[in-house]
Amino acid sequence: MNPTLLRLQHIDFSYHTLHGETKALSDVTFTVTEGEFLAIVGPSGCGKSTLLSMIAGLIRPESGTITFAHDSPRIGYMLQQDHLLPWRTIWSNILLGPEIQKNLTPAKKEKAMHLLTDYGLLPFKDKHPNELSGGMRQRAALIRTMIMEPELLLLDEPFSALDYQTRLLVSADIGRIIRHSGITAILITHDLSEAISLADRVIVLSKRPGKVVRNLPISLTLPDDSLLAARNAPEFHHYFNILWKEISDEH
Amino acid sequence: MNTESYAQQQYYIKHRRHHNTITFLRIFLLIAFLILWETASRLHWIDSFFFSSPSMVASYFLKMLKDGSFFVHTGITLFETLVSFALICILGIFSATLLWYYHPVAEVTEPYFVVLNSLPKSALAPLLIVWLGTGMNTIIIAGISVALFGSVINLYTCFKQVDEERSRLIYTLGGTKFDVYKKVILPSSVPGIISNMKVNVGLALVGVIIGEFLAARRGLGYLIIYGSQVFQLNMVITSILILCFLALLLYQLLQYLEHRNKKKNAIS
Numbered sequence: 212m213n214p215t216l217l218r219l220q221h222i223d224f225s226y227h228t229l230h231g232e233t234k235a236l237s238d239v240t241f242t243v244t245e246g247e248f249l250a251i252v253g254p255s256g257c258g259k260s261t262l263l264s265m266i267a268g269l270i271r272p273e274s275g276t277i278t279f280a281h282d283s284p285r286i287g288y289m290l291q292q293d294h295l296l297p298w299r300t301i302w303s304n305i306l307l308g309p310e311i312q313k314n315l316t317p318a319k320k321e322k323a324m325h326l327l328t329d330y331g332l333l334p335f336k337d338k339h340p341n342e343l344s345g346g347m348r349q350r351a352a353l354i355r356t357m358i359m360e361p362e363l364l365l366l367d368e369p370f371s372a373l374d375y376q377t378r379l380l381v382s383a384d385i386g387r388i389i390r391h392s393g394i395t396a397i398l399i400t401h402d403l404s405e406a407i408s409l410a411d412r413v414i415v416l417s418k419r420p421g422k423v424v425r426n427l428p429i430s431l432t433l434p435d436d437s438l439l440a441a442r443n444a445p446e447f448h449h450y451f452n453i454l455w456k457e458i459s460d461e462h
Numbered sequence: 463m464n465t466e467s468y469a470q471q472q473y474y475i476k477h478r479r480h481h482n483t484i485t486f487l488r489i490f491l492l493i494a495f496l497i498l499w500e501t502a503s504r505l506h507w508i509d510s511f512f513f514s515s516p517s518m519v520a521s522y523f524l525k526m527l528k529d530g531s532f533f534v535h536t537g538i539t540l541f542e543t544l545v546s547f548a549l550i551c552i553l554g555i556f557s558a559t560l561l562w563y564y565h566p567v568a569e570v571t572e573p574y575f576v577v578l579n580s581l582p583k584s585a586l587a588p589l590l591i592v593w594l595g596t597g598m599n600t601i602i603i604a605g606i607s608v609a610l611f612g613s614v615i616n617l618y619t620c621f622k623q624v625d626e627e628r629s630r631l632i633y634t635l636g637g638t639k640f641d642v643y644k645k646v647i648l649p650s651s652v653p654g655i656i657s658n659m660k661v662n663v664g665l666a667l668v669g670v671i672i673g674e675f676l677a678a679r680r681g682l683g684y685l686i687i688y689g690s691q692v693f694q695l696n697m698v699i700t701s702i703l704i705l706c707f708l709a710l711l712l713y714q715l716l717q718y719l720e721h722r723n724k725k726k727n728a729i730s
Contacts, residue, residue: 296628
C-alpha cells in the first residue's frame with residue numbers, strides 16, 4: 212500500500228448570496244494515496260469543482276481540514292478549457308508557469324523540449340494556439356501543467372470542451388501519459404465511462420449538498436494497450452451499472 | 463496558372479467594379495461640391511465675404527504656407543493634441559489599472575467618474591483659465607479633461623471583461639495578482655486599448671480647440687476664433703479644413719496601428 216498523499220476530513224462549504232445560502236459540500240471525507248488515479252463523479256452542481264479549488268488552495272473550506280503528506284506540495288491544475296493564451300506561441304504558453312515562478316532555467320527549457328517531443332507537438336512549437344486542433348491544444352495545456360513537475364494533478368473536466376471522438380482519443384491519450392509518469396491525479400467528470408476507463412477508484416458525490424455516497428475501487432482486465440481497451444474490458448459494464456445506479460438514485 | 467472557375471472570376475470582377483464605383487462616387491461628390499461652391503460664389507448666389515470659395519481658400523492656404531503661419535499654428539495645435547493624447551493614454555491606463563487592482567476604490571469612485579464623464583467639459587474651460595492662466599498648460603489640461611474620464615471608465619470595463627478563467631489559470635500556476643495583470647489582463651486588452659486610443663485622439667483635439675478658443679495666441683483654434691471676430695472668413699474656413707485633415711491624419715495613424723496589431727494576432 213502506498214502512503215497517503217492527501218487527506219480531506221469533514222469538509223463543508225456553502226456559497227453565500229443575498230438570496231441566501233447554498234450548501235455545496237457537506238462532510239466530505241476521503242484520502243488519496245500516492246500514485247493513485249482517483250475520479251470524482253456526481254450530478255452537475257454537486258460541488259465537484261469547488262472541491263478541486265479547495266485542494267488547489269484557491270478557496271478555503273468553511274470547516275474541516277485538508278492535509279498533505281508534506282508541506283507545500285506541487286499541484287498541477289487542468290481546467291475545462293485549455294486557456295492557452297492566443298497571443299503567445301505554444302512554446303511560450305507552456306513556459307508560462309516557470310516564467311511566473313521566475314524559474315525559467317535552461318533545464319526547464321530542455322524539459323519543455325522533451326515533453327513537446329513526447330507528446331508529438333514539437334512541429335507546432337512556434338505556432339499559435341488557434342492553429343492547433345482541440346486535442347493538440349489540450350495536450351499543450353497538459354505540458355504547461357506537467358512542466359511544473361506536479362506531485363498531484365487536478366483535472367477539472369479537462370475533456371468536456373472537445374467533441375466526442377476527440378474526447379475519447381484525448382482522454383485515453385492523456386490517461387496513458389499520466390499513468391506512465393506515475394503522478395497522483397484527481398479527475399472530475401460527469402462522464403461515467405471516462406471515470407471507469409481512466410481511474411483506479413471512483414468516488415460518487417451526491418447532489419447538492421455534495422457528500423461521498425460511494426467509494427468504488429476499479430480493477431479492469433486489459434487485453435492490450437489499445438486506446439479503447441479499458442472500455443472493452445469485461446468488468447466495464449459491471450462498474451458502469453453500479454455507478455449508474457448510484458447517480459440515478461440521486462436524481 | 464489560372465485555376466479559378468469562371469464564376470469565381472466573375473465574382474472578383476463584380477467586386478472590383480463595385481469598389482471602383484464607390485471610390486469614383488466619393489471623389490465625384492467632393493469635386494461636385496467644390497465646383498458648386500466656386501460657381502455659387504462667382505455668380506454671387508452666395509456672398510463670398512461670408513462663405514468664401516475654394517479658390518479663396520486655396521490662395522489663403524498658399525499665403526499661410528509662404529509666410530510660415532501654417533506651420534506655426536498647425537504645429538502648435540498638433541503638439542498640444544499629441545501631448546494631451548499621450549497624457550490621456552498614460553493617466554487612463556494607470557487609473558484603470560488602479561481601479562482593477564483595488565476593487566473597493568472602483569466601487570467608491572464609480573459615481574464620480576460617471577458624473578465627471580457626463581459633464582460637458584467645455585464648461586470647465588473658463589475655470590481652468592482662472593486657475594492656470596492662458597497658455598499651453600491650460601489648453602493641454604482642457605484636452606485631457608475632455609477624454610480622460612470616459613477613457614478610464616472604458617478601460618476599466620475592458621479589463622473587467624477579460625475571461626476570469628484565464629486569471630484563474632495564472633493563480634493555479636502560482637501567480638500573484640500582478641502576474642494576472644501582466645500576463646493576462648494587459649495583453650488581452652490590447653485591442654480595447656487601441657480602440658480607446660482612437661476615440662481619445664479625436665476628443666483630445668476637441669479639447670485642445672476649446673482651449674485655444676479661450677486661452678491662446680497661436681494654434682488653429684485661435685485662428686478660427688480670431689478670424690470670425692475680424693470677419694476674415696477665409697482664415698476661419700481654411701483653418702477648419704486644415705483641422706479636418708489633421709483629425710483624419712491622427713485617426714488614420716491609429717487605424718494603421720490597430721490594423722498592424724490585428725495582423726500580428728491573426729497569423730494563421
